[in-house]
Amino acid sequence: MMQMLSRKRFATGIACAFVLTAVLGCTPRPALQFSSATLPDAQVGSAYVATITVSQTVTPVGGTSVQDGALPAGLALALAKEPADTIEISGTPTVAGTFNFTIYVWCYGTNVNGQTATQGYTLVVK
Numbered sequence: 001m002m003q004m005l006s007r008k009r010f011a012t013g014i015a016c017a018f019v020l021t022a023v024l025g026c027t028p029r030p031a032l033q034f035s036s037a038t039l040p041d042a043q044v045g046s047a048y049v050a051t052i053t054v055s056q057t058v059t060p061v062g063g064t065s066v067q068d069g070a071l072p073a074g075l076a077l078a079l080a081k082e083p084a085d086t087i088e089i090s091g092t093p094t095v096a097g098t099f100n101f102t103i104y105v106w107c108y109g110t111n112v113n114g115q116t117a118t119q120g121y122t123l124v125v126k
Contacts, residue, residue, distance in 0.1 A: 066103060
């Protein structure tokens with residue numbers, strides 16, 4: 001009996017998802033994509049700028065932060081003013097090394113929650 005109930009709930013869930021998609025026009029949001037997937041090397045004492053474009057956005061990127069690690073001292077992460085959905089890492093690194101970190105982005109929500117994503121990066125400062 002329990003197995004039959006589980007199948008019925010599963011089938012009902014699929015039917016509900018189909019009805020919501022068909023009636024409300026809801027479709028799953030695509031996964032955000034980061035381009036480029038790698039960062040160019042930096043040089044201690046030299047100005048550095050790297051641009052990362054976020055695509056597959058349904059609404060604009062609203063914010064970004066570094067998670068799971070840290071940028072090299074002297075560099076900062078921010079949303080670029082132009083073009084939209086672009087992140088910039090810029091500044092002048094003050095210490096050499098290999099830095100691993102994860103960039104998190106979120107997009108503004110509309111009638112439902114906005115998209116979020118993370119991308120891991122390695123930045124080598126020589």
